[in-house]
């Protein structure tokens with residue numbers, strides 16, 4: 001009978017084929033002690049193999065994984081495994097979870113997979129898997145998750161009858177066609193995006209739908225399905241009847257400014273009064289009445305006053321929660337940092353423009369009639385009940401730091417969840433570095449870049465300082481917004497906890513730490529990894545998602561690792577940075593910090609507090625080098641106009657040693 005020795009042999013053969021030197025397994029110790037290997041009770045057999053992002057490469061031969069017949073869970077995601085999916089995995093009848101996404105597997109889905117009677121989770125997303133989706137999937141009666149997106153699957157989806165299926169995605173399989181089987185129409189529309197499929201939540205063939213051409217919704221229709229995501233037609237605010245929001249409807253129009261129009265809903269009273277919910281709470285004896293706005297209205301002022309604004313924010317939120325619980329009319333709920341100079345009706349009347357569509361929803365820039373700009377995030381897929389939503393969002397809104405984007409207010413109804421943030425005029429770091437539809441790439445000098453790195457790090461450090469379990473969960477360059485002085489403000493803290501799991505390929509993929517399996521549960525060390533990727537992006541000018549999706553299938557940290565350190569200065573840095581010879585040492589130090597943050601194993605990564613200290617040192621020494629350089633240039637010029645050679649020498653002396661090419 002197979003035993004642990006057989007499992008050892010299978011694992012060593014697996015390593016020899018795809019692991020090379022990347023797996024530090026001590027062949028003379030028990031396999032149960034090896035990294036990524038877990039055994040059943042009493043050190044019996046190997047039951048789990050988890051090697052995400054372990055630099056595995058090549059084809060998995062037969063007689064390796066397939067011989068681990070007690071295996072219950074296998075995760076090899078985020079590697080460079082290629083060739084066919086291992087057909088003999090079908091012999092591992094105990095398997096409940098198979099996670100092979102983000103590799104380069106090709107060929108069809110092996111028939112053996114359909115005999116895995118206990119399989120609950122199958123993720124094959126982001127590979128090159130081709131062929132059709134077999135009706136034999138129906139034999140996997142326990143399947144809860146089936147992620148097949150971003151492959152090369154073709155043909156029609158069979159009529160899947162999987163009663164336990166809750167997570168499903170076939171998006172970005174361009175050659176899938178036909179109509180969406182009836183039983184899958186309850187899945188969110190994102191699950192079918194980027195295919196030729198018609199019907200279901202898409203309303204039409206998905207290929208025909210783009211954010212810029214939303215399907216029109218009848219003016220009298222009730223609110224859109226919570227998961228239907230897209231904006232309803234570009235109606236005008238004049239069509240709105242009084243009441244609360246059903247949806248912000250924004251379509252694209254000539255130029256960039258568009259009318260944000262809103263659908264409407266049932267609300268027992270007319271247009272929400274901004275303070276009503278707070279008053280209601282006061283009546284209910286919870287929290288403080290609006291006078292608790294004694295906290296400074298100015299956000300910065302609140303920071304200077306330390307925690308001064310926090311109790312008020314929490315009180316307002318608690319009050320709002322109570323108002324909701326008491327069934328009072330819905331309205332915007334403001335936090336203390338936001339000035340209450342507008343209300344829901346003002347928001348409904350605002351003209352708006354789509355800023356972008358992310359994993360958590362769509363963000364609009366709204367110009368209120370009073371001339372104030374706000375950013376409105378319309379959340380999708382929020383599965384939290386109202387009370388928990390309010391509590392979670394209030395905890396995050398209470399975070400008050402100059403490097404966070406202040407959350408001014410929120411709106412919650414059954415069908416709509418809106419968050420209203422300060423509008424950040426310079427946009428995101430992502431659009432600065434990589435350009436967007438309207439602007440080209442903005443040149444960013446070294447000083448600006450290290451300033452952004454430091455201010456972003458301080459924002460994240462502040463979030464982490466709230467407690468060991470508090471993290472951001474979605475650090476990436478489009479969530480780093482900039483003020484006019486290019487100071488970074490971290491946005492969307494806490495949103496990862498609010499929205500349901502999404503497997504839609506997104507920009508977030510390139511920032512996600514290898515150990516993260518559920519995007520709602522990113523640890524602080526997971527944030528540090530993402531911040532490391534962000535630093536690499538800042539230094540290389542390359543977008544992680546682009547790098548990730550390129551032909552080599554290689555992500556940004558691995559790409560930087562693939563370049564020898566002696567070539568970093570010439571090969572890795574953004575071309576724009578190569579002008580700054582006098583600070584090469586500091587640039588390399590920041591690169592080294594980025595690499596440390598993006599270490600594969602969480603325990604190897606520094607804490608955010610350490611990161612801030614290290615960036616502060618780099619900034620200090622950059623400024624000193626720049627000053628020294630300036631002084632020496634000044635001396636050289638003053639010394640003599642005809643001693644140009646001396647001028648050059650003095651500049652060279654100021655350079656750090658050993659780093660210039």
Ligand SMILES: Nc1ncnc2c1ncn2[C@@H]1O[C@H](COP(=O)(O)OP(=O)(O)OP(=O)(O)O)[C@@H](O)[C@H]1O
Pocket residue numbers: 355356357358359360361362363375377405421422423424425427428431474478479481491492507508
């Ligand atoms: N407060 C704001 N001020 C200015 N621009 C903003 C603001 N909030 C978001 N944006 C910009 O709007 C665009 C869309 O943002 P959104 O948060 O919806 O998507 P994302 O950041 O790409 O993805 P995710 O939902 O995963 O965070 C991004 O380019 C973002 O930088």
